[in-house]
Structures are given as C-alpha cells and as structure tokens.
Amino acid sequence: MQVEDLDTPVLIVDLDALEENVARYRRYFEGHRIAFRPHIKTHKTLALAHRQMAEGAIGITCQKLGEVEVMVAGGLRTDTLVPYNLVGRQKLDRLTALARQTRMTVAADSEYTVRGLSEAAHAGGVSIGVLVELDAVGGRTGVSPQRAVELGRLIDALPGLELRGVMGFPTPPKTRPLFQEALDLFDRAGLPHPVVSGGSTKCAFQAHEVPEFTEYRAGEYLVGGAGHMWGGTHTVAQCALRVITTVVSRPAEGRAILDGGSKSLSATFREGSMGHLVEYPDARFYGASEEHGHVDVSACAQKPEIGERVQVIPVHPCPCVNEHDELVAVRKGRVEAVWPIYARGKVR
Amino acid sequence: MQVEDLDTPVLIVDLDALEENVARYRRYFEGHRIAFRPHIKTHKTLALAHRQMAEGAIGITCQKLGEVEVMVAGGLRTDTLVPYNLVGRQKLDRLTALARQTRMTVAADSEYTVRGLSEAAHAGGVSIGVLVELDAVGGRTGVSPQRAVELGRLIDALPGLELRGVMGFPTPPKTRPLFQEALDLFDRAGLPHPVVSGGSTKCAFQAHEVPEFTEYRAGEYLVGGAGHMWGGTHTVAQCALRVITTVVSRPAEGRAILDGGSKSLSATFREGSMGHLVEYPDARFYGASEEHGHVDVSACAQKPEIGERVQVIPVHPCPCVNEHDELVAVRKGRVEAVWPIYARGKVR
DSSP states (O other), rough: BBGGGOOEEEEEEEEHHHHHHHHHHHHHHHHHHOOEOBBBBTTTTTTHHHHHHTOOOEEEEEHHHHHHHHHHTTTTSOOOOOOOOOOHHHHHHHHHHTTTTTHHHHHHHEHHHHHHHHHHHHTTOOOEEEEEESSSSSSSSOOOOHHHHHHHHHHHSSSTTEEEEEOOSOOOOGGGGHHHHHHHHHTTTTTOEEEEEEETTTGGGGGGGGGSSEEOHHHHGGGHHHHHHHHTTTTTTTTOOOEEEEEEEETTTTTEESSSOOHHHHHHOOTBBBBBEEEOTOOEEEEEOOSSSEEEOTTTTSSOOOOOOEEEEOOOOOHHHHSEEEEEETTTTTEEEEOOOOTOOOOO | OGGGGGGGEEEEEEHHHHHHHHHHHHHHHHHHOOEEBBBBBTTTOHHHHHHHTTTTTTSSEOOSSSHHHHHHHOOOSSOOOEOOOOOOOHHHHHHHHTTTSSSSSEESSSSHHHHHHHHHHHHHHOEEEEEEOSEEESSSOOOOOHHHHHHHHHHHHSSTTEEEEEEEEOOOOOHHHHHHHHHHHHTTTTOOOOOOEOOOOOTGGGGSSSSSSSEEEGGGGOOOOOOHHHTTTSOOOTTOOOEEEEEEEEEEETTEEESOOOOHOOOOOOBBBBBEEETTTTTTEEEOOOOOEEEEEETTOOOOOHHHHHEEEEHHHHHHHHSEEEEEEEEEEEEEEEETTTTTTTTO
C-alpha cells in the first residue's frame, strides 16, 4: 500500500527519517559516554520501544504506570524509570506489582511521596529505586539541593527504597551548578548517587556540558516536531512524524480548511502555530476546532486546492500521538507497518 | 463503588447535573417549537446518544463518519447529520454504505464537495441529503447567501442528492439577516429548504431569535464546561463533566501540581486557563504538560495538600472527552456506570 492510499487525517512516521534520528542521537550519546534512556511517552508504541532498546538504550522512561504496564506486557522487562511522584494506594499497588516483574525507579520531590513509596515497597516485599527530583529550571516539580539531601537521607533510611541519585527536567547547561551543589551535599552526607539523570530533546546535544550526567532522557528526538524544527535540532526532513490531511474547504482566498484539527494534532499551540505545512512552508496554521484545521495561505504563491493532501508536522509530537490509535510506518512512500499505539490514553 | 475509590485522573459525569441540563434544554426547545438534534461529538458515547434520542431529539449530529459508524453499529439508526464537507473516495464509499442503513444528511460549501457527493450517491444507488453551509460569523467554513443559492441549484440538479436546506455554525442572533437573505434567494430560485439548522451551545438559548430555524444542534449543553460557566449558561453544579485529579506535588508555596495535564484535559487553553478547580475556585489552572497540571494557588486562603483530590471542570469538554477511553457516570457520589467512549479517536 502506498501512502496516497491512506485516508486522511492519518498519523504517519517516516522510517528513513526516524532511523537517521536514532543514529545521530546514538552517535552523540555514545561519543560522550552518556547512557541513553529514551522516553517512550512520545510514541507510546511497542515496536518503537523495542527498536530503541535494540539501538543501545540502557532502559526506558515512562511517564505513567499504565505505560509501564503496556511495555512490560509487550516484552519490555527492562530497567524502567518513571520520573513522576506516584501517590495513592492504587498506584502504589500497581508499582509494587511491576517491581516484581522489572527493575523500577521512580522520582520523588516530597516526604509524602517518599513515605508512601516506602510503605508500599516494604509491605509488598520489593525494592524500589528512587531519584530525588531537583527543581531544574523552576515552574514544575522538584526541590532545591538543600531539600534534596534531606529527602535523600529519608529515602536512604526508609525500608523498601534504594536511593539511586537525582534527576531534573528540563536540564539545559545552566542547570549544572544546581546538580553540582546537590551532588556535593549528597557526598558530604555520605549518600549514594549512581544515577544523575538529565532530560529534554531541546537541550539533548548539550548534555555533555553537564559532565555529571550519567544518563539522559529524551523522547521527541526520535521524530522531531515543528517546535524542534524552529529550534534547530531537526530539519524538515528529520521531522519523521506527520499528520496527512486533506483540504476540505477554501471558503476565502486566503484561507484553507484542513480535515485535521485539534482531534488529530492535539490542541497544542506554539509560537502562534499548530503545525508546519510541509508542502506550503509559507502557510500559517493559526488555529483549529476539533475537526477543522484553519490555515492562512495568503502568503503562499500557489495555494492549496480542495481535495489536495497536505502533510502537517505537529508542534508537539507527544500529545499528537496520544490522539491516535495507530501509527502508520512509511518508507519512501510505501506503508511498511501499522503499529497500534497501545500506550495511548494511559492517563493513570 | 464510591467516587473516592476511583484512581485519578479519571473522567466522570454527574448524572443529576446531566439530567437537569437535558430537561432545561428540552423545555427551551420544545417551548419554542425548534427541533433538537444533539451533537454527539461532545460525549462520543452510545449510552448518552440513546438517552438523548429518548429525550425527544429528532436525530443526531456527528462530526465524522467514524462517529456515525459507531452510532449505527450501536443501534442508533436515526436521522443523522454530518455538518462537514466529506471529500475523497474512501469517505464517500463509507457515506453511501451508511446511507443504506440510516437517513444521512451532510453539509457542503463547494462545488467540489457537491459533485463528489453526487457521483458517489448516484453510483451507490442511494440518496444523500445536503445542506448548504453558510459562513455564519466568518472564520471557518461556509459561503455567502449568493454562493449558497448557486450551490443549492447544483445540488437540486445533480443525481443522488436531495437539497434539504441550509446550516451555519455558530449562529448567534446577529446571523439572522444572513439566513433570511439565503432563504429569500432560495425561495426566489424555487429551491426547497425544509431544514434551516442553527448550532452552538453558547447561543442555544437565543435560538428563538432566529425564527427561521427549524432545528438546532448543540453538544456541550449536556455537560457544560468552564467556558460555559464563565459565559453564564451553566452554573458550577450544572457542569456535569469533571476530571478528578490528585495533587502530586507542592513544590512552592503558591504552586500545586495535579496528576491531570493535557493528556487528561486536552491542551485547550481559554481565557488564560485550562480548567476550573471546584474545591479551589480562587486557584488559577494556568498551564500543563502532558501529565502535570500547573495551578497557581497563591490566592487560595486554604491551599490543597499533596495527596488531596481536586475536581477540574475542563474549559472545553469535547477534546477532553476525546483523551479518555471511559466515562464514569456518577450519582450522589456513587458510580452508576462506566461507559466506553466508543466514538473517541474517530479522526476519519
């Protein structure tokens, strides 16, 4: 089957581009002797997680336990990191069940989380690895180096837990002093930190500027995205993930309506755009309703016509993938595989 | 099972609130003798579509053929409107297959769409109803009254099609002159228009101000949403759809992180917010990553603690529902049903 035979909107991944991304990030991380732990939340797909493991990954990162459950059931009993505060009886039960099947490490940024983890691990008779989350650039989760060492002491003292080090997200080079300070405090307290984990595709190629990193997490590196294209890490050709759409209306001279809206691309909006039109680089994808993509084509010398197919590179691949049940793998215009996105919708 | 037993994040609908919405919109539309055709894209759920039909709807509205297929397979062989330009061989094949099973009406705003519909209907030996889409308030799809009558003539002349009238979206009272002009032109051309269809929950209670409407489409009326709460059509109690989340981190005095981010609520952002926190009305849900909801709790006299559960009313229910596989129906804190969201993810 050819890509032209697929009805739209349809989510595709170009395998040549994907393999080039795998190779160039592998070269970088191996060259700098930083272990690589891909984040599967970008693709949520067993086929790609297995491929990442075969390409030198030391394990995987998942953001939700539901993703880990899919991966384990799909044959990926590997070293798994969930960089998230797992809270509540149900999740802790599932975590200990998983820890019986595969090596689990989680993140924590509060005493509440740490005590819950310890009680569950102790009661379940398992050992859970814990990384203390540092507040890397502010604005989300994580603690200061001072607070991190307090949590580290607690983790080290409590039953069922193994203190494995520290992590942060995102971790541009400017976060190095923070990691240095935390590690120094850990050393002075006699606390172990075999793992120092950085993350984010955006600053992946600067990971070596924080030589403390023992490992690195990235997900979007695999497929790019319009945000990464604008940021300079991926060319248009290296943006492997696309939503193929059809122009369904041309209600005004300067406006084209695509059959892919927020339900195909996600409602993510960045830098005034919901995606980059490959065939019409001068078009501006300025908005969407659920099933309509709204594109300003005034600046395009030639304008798309109704019935024409247009490839859109989403601004953020992870939520875009989460809208779909299947990912169509394409090489040189031919369909090679249709992968179920088994880990989509795993909100818990 | 009680609602407290559900792990988070979880999508729930409060049945008392939902039934109150059904009743008050039914009273309004019956009182004004406007036929009601609910849009199932909001809930994407068979149980609720059947309930809407039992509560006096004349048929349903679906935005994608995949939604119609789910409804028909689920026992809803009813008068069905798809207010969308259906373009391309695959969709037209599916449309004619559906038209053999149930009465189908679609919208069109171009000669391209109309000719495609006619060829498919004629070849398939079926009759497809067509409404011409008027450009109601500008900005999405639809045509002018002058262009509408040209398309009306074409639809009326082509085989396989039945001209059924006109539609628009959204249709606040200020769109009345547009409908009047189009209908006047239709009358002068001797074209039929048994259906004049308005739509949008936002202006549903003003539908009677456009007395030309024979029927009306709304979806979100059923469950509200933070946008409708701010707009005044739904009280907090009438916002039936909620995502129950757990506070997983309190990294700063003024910040709470919920375990529901864009993957549970959708990435939709309105008036600087991603949702309304029921228990903390002074909180500001200012951002999210996929699995983290970022809430400013500085203005809250009492602040949420880690492990606490918080109900979020999403700003836009339709994309929020599309993130989930199941909708948990709750009454007075007890789980009455867990409905599969069979029509979620039907991007085609």
